[in-house]
Amino acid sequence: MGKKKINPPQTQKRPGSEEDMKPTPVSERPVRPNKLQHKVALITGGDSGIGRAVAILFAEEGADIALAYLNEHEDALKTRERVEENGRECILIDGDIANEATCRRIVKTAVKKYGRIDVLVNNAAIHYERKSITEITADQLRKTFATNIFSMFWITQNALPGMRKGSTIINTSSVTAYRGSPHLIDYASTKGAIVAFTRSLAANLVSKGIRVNGVAPGPIWTPLIASSFSADRVAKHGSDVPMKRAGEPAEVAPSFLFLACEDSSYMTGQFLHPNGGEILNT
Numbered sequence: 001m002g003k004k005k006i007n008p009p010q011t012q013k014r015p016g017s018e019e020d021m022k023p024t025p026v027s028e029r030p031v032r033p034n035k036l037q038h039k040v041a042l043i044t045g046g047d048s049g050i051g052r053a054v055a056i057l058f059a060e061e062g063a064d065i066a067l068a069y070l071n072e073h074e075d076a077l078k079t080r081e082r083v084e085e086n087g088r089e090c091i092l093i094d095g096d097i098a099n100e101a102t103c104r105r106i107v108k109t110a111v112k113k114y115g116r117i118d119v120l121v122n123n124a125a126i127h128y129e130r131k132s133i134t135e136i137t138a139d140q141l142r143k144t145f146a147t148n149i150f151s152m153f154w155i156t157q158n159a160l161p162g163m164r165k166g167s168t169i170i171n172t173s174s175v176t177a178y179r180g181s182p183h184l185i186d187y188a189s190t191k192g193a194i195v196a197f198t199r200s201l202a203a204n205l206v207s208k209g210i211r212v213n214g215v216a217p218g219p220i221w222t223p224l225i226a227s228s229f230s231a232d233r234v235a236k237h238g239s240d241v242p243m244k245r246a247g248e249p250a251e252v253a254p255s256f257l258f259l260a261c262e263d264s265s266y267m268t269g270q271f272l273h274p275n276g277g278e279i280l281n282t
Helices: 049-060 073-085 100-114 138-162 185-208 231-236 249-260
Strands: 040-044 064-069 090-094 119-122 168-172 211-215
Touching: 040 049, 040 100, 040 138, 049 064, 049 073, 049 119, 049 249, 064 073, 064 100, 073 090, 090 100, 100 138, 119 138, 119 249, 138 168, 138 185, 168 185, 168 249, 185 211, 211 249
Parallel strands: 040 064, 040 119, 064 090, 119 168, 168 211
Antiparallel strands: none
């Protein structure tokens, strides 16, 4: 994060000379072939989709993984296999993060295994398509909010004691947080809450040297899509964005890597938007 830097008073004639500046601007950084070497990452929803792609890419860059998921055991085992093929460790922790006790257990298990958490990726989410707000039951509302946003509070609260200066937190929001969704009203509401949560937490933790950012994907080809919508809508998923297609999880994962490593050292409270070209008022 770095200490507050005060430059000495100085002035130059236009257009100015970089070599005469005190201190000279930093134009190069050390080459890091493994951007997350010796790091530990806890990823929720890491069994498949975006979470799997992030876990694999983080492992390729040197991180050990704690992977939290609901009950998709076969997918989780496949993700662990891919992480281990990259020479990194991976533990699997199943459970419903809509439950606060499960969130505590997930973090406790990860810290017990690795001793700390360097990168926390709050990624897991659910949604249910409904044509009208009147179709959203109280149980669905509670489940969606507990899974998508309450869990981020619970996991982060428990993870912070195991994090240190230089750690990062990355929260997954959605394009729906910025433009809304007529048939995913409760889901979009949680994703908007995640934006506010991320910006608020970033301001709260900046003095501790912990950066907090987020990724707001557009239409991505994941199991959540195939299991949530009609066959016709699944077939058309992503066709309404400028690129006319759904994105792949592997196209989203680099945004998480950028925010996890020192390449983004001057960013906190921000969101990246891998969404197929949709322009948003962010």
